[in-house]
Amino acid sequence: MQAENLGVDKELFEYVAESVTQSPFYNLIGVSHISLGPGSAEMIVTAGRQHTNPVDLVHGGLIMSIADAAMANSVRSMGVRPVTVDCSTSFLASAEFGKDIITRGKVIKRGKNLLFAEADVWSEGILIATAKATFFNIGDIKV
Amino acid sequence: MQAENLGVDKELFEYVAESVTQSPFYNLIGVSHISLGPGSAEMIVTAGRQHTNPVDLVHGGLIMSIADAAMANSVRSMGVRPVTVDCSTSFLASAEFGKDIITRGKVIKRGKNLLFAEADVWSEGILIATAKATFFNIGDIKV
Amino acid sequence: MQAENLGVDKELFEYVAESVTQSPFYNLIGVSHISLGPGSAEMIVTAGRQHTNPVDLVHGGLIMSIADAAMANSVRSMGVRPVTVDCSTSFLASAEFGKDIITRGKVIKRGKNLLFAEADVWSEGILIATAKATFFNIGDIKV
Amino acid sequence: MQAENLGVDKELFEYVAESVTQSPFYNLIGVSHISLGPGSAEMIVTAGRQHTNPVDLVHGGLIMSIADAAMANSVRSMGVRPVTVDCSTSFLASAEFGKDIITRGKVIKRGKNLLFAEADVWSEGILIATAKATFFNIGDIKV
Numbered sequence A, B, C, D: 001m002q003a004e005n006l007g008v009d010k011e012l013f014e015y016v017a018e019s020v021t022q023s024p025f026y027n028l029i030g031v032s033h034i035s036l037g038p039g040s041a042e043m044i045v046t047a048g049r050q051h052t053n054p055v056d057l058v059h060g061g062l063i064m065s066i067a068d069a070a071m072a073n074s075v076r077s078m079g080v081r082p083v084t085v086d087c088s089t090s091f092l093a094s095a096e097f098g099k100d101i102i103t104r105g106k107v108i109k110r111g112k113n114l115l116f117a118e119a120d121v122w123s124e125g126i127l128i129a130t131a132k133a134t135f136f137n138i139g140d141i142k143v
Helices: A010-021 A024-029 A060-076 B010-022 B024-029 B060-076 C010-022 C024-029 C060-076 D010-022 D024-029 D060-076
Strands: A032-037 A040-046 A080-091 A100-110 A114-123 A126-140 B032-037 B040-046 B080-091 B100-110 B114-123 B126-140 C032-037 C040-046 C080-091 C100-110 C114-123 C126-140 D032-037 D040-046 D080-091 D100-110 D114-123 D126-140
Touching (some): A010 A032, A010 A060, A024 A060, A024 B060, A040 A060, A060 A080, A060 A114, A060 B024, A060 B080, A080 A114, A080 C080, A080 C126, A126 C080, A126 C100, B010 B024, B010 B032, B024 B060, B060 B080, B060 B100, B060 B126, B080 B114, B080 D080, B100 D126, B126 D080, B126 D100, C010 C024, C010 C032, C010 C060, C024 D024, C040 C060, C060 C100, C060 C126, C060 D060, D010 D024, D010 D032, D040 D060, D060 D080, D060 D100, D060 D114, D080 D114
Antiparallel strands (some): A032 A040, A040 A100, A080 A126, B032 B040, B040 B100, B080 B126, C080 C126, C100 C114, C114 C126, D040 D100, D100 D114
């Protein structure tokens, strides 16, 4: 899928979109990019049997991973290279495999050293998780 | 790898160990079991290139997933079927691929409805993350 | 200050508003109620010198307390008696004394046993903190 | 109460102990210092009626505040001036007034910019809460 650019500088957008496409971990778990805007990112994974626990529900690790991905890329959309410092996820509802899981991350505060982001995670129109994370700025993205 | 039983009832141990072996998500990300004790669990993943982000460090999603796995299995070791309610992870240091990542989860409070657990995550003798999680008890494990 | 009722059943509103007025801890730290709506609550504290740390900034404990208060009362507005299970706060900016601190809490998921809420905390139009909390339902409020 | 020095440089210890004694917010909520060691701090509050909610239990805001206090002072014991970035608390059991509440905070990672700490909170020998927090280093303490 080709990610949509919702207003990010073209070179920065291409850098981030390419980086998502080539991330080994995102590829392993099947996460891809829907869109990138200034301070926001939308990611998707089609939950399959490989993402489940033994009782056929989607594993929380996938949900935490995709929420972190959306938040980290919302930070990257601002030209910042982040490392995650803290990530906290609340699980509101379980998700079944065979459905898309979509998450939207957005930056809520951009400080000099620290950036704060939030994400919602949805499946079939139901809010299944919320997350917030803090990132440390390790430098500008050079494009 | 055969998980070690550190004192859990034999049938319960076999149930949990088998369940870890057959978890599709654990298999996808390569997580396996080292040991299970009463209220504790130790898990391992050998970090490979498939677990990295584009800058060659292990992705935080893997670390959150393995910490959650250790905590959830520490709950299962008490005969309880858990769903994760909240999970919070702090990232203390980055981890490189090619090394083992080991995590130890333990239950710190077993309530009737809610159980609380903590986990440490280590790589090459360095503490790379700490996590805590709250689980809801959805029923006893029948073995 | 008389709290405003934004659509909660009259008897429930009066019960919750009265309970806030009579809470010893809220009185100690100076927190009062602005409004209560269905699934939402707005609280205020005028930060004074008594709320500061030795470097004259408002102490994080006050901010966590008021955010928890707004979230717990957003749960009470649904007729539920909550106990806080987990509360996570991110501090985005410091706050000075002499200014009002306002927080808005809202329920984002009402489950049978667990309710999830979020809060924003503002001072002088600046977002100084965000919080999320999970509550256990210990019974209905009888009014 | 005179705080005990468990091995901190004498001038630093006196600076931190004095700063706790003079903190307006600690005085408001009644928190004082038991001891300070290298990377650790122990604080106490005698829970009174003024710390309760309308159902006569100690308010979570007090518990979050004292846990944050213990963690922040464990950071100060290393000569670092901290601001809290993230603080996450889990409430394991309720506490009654009329009893002492004791908390022990310790630094688990001291990085250049970020420090990570944990705290346990006890009442009458029961673990009532656990917390973890991340602090940003805003400079050395000059003594």
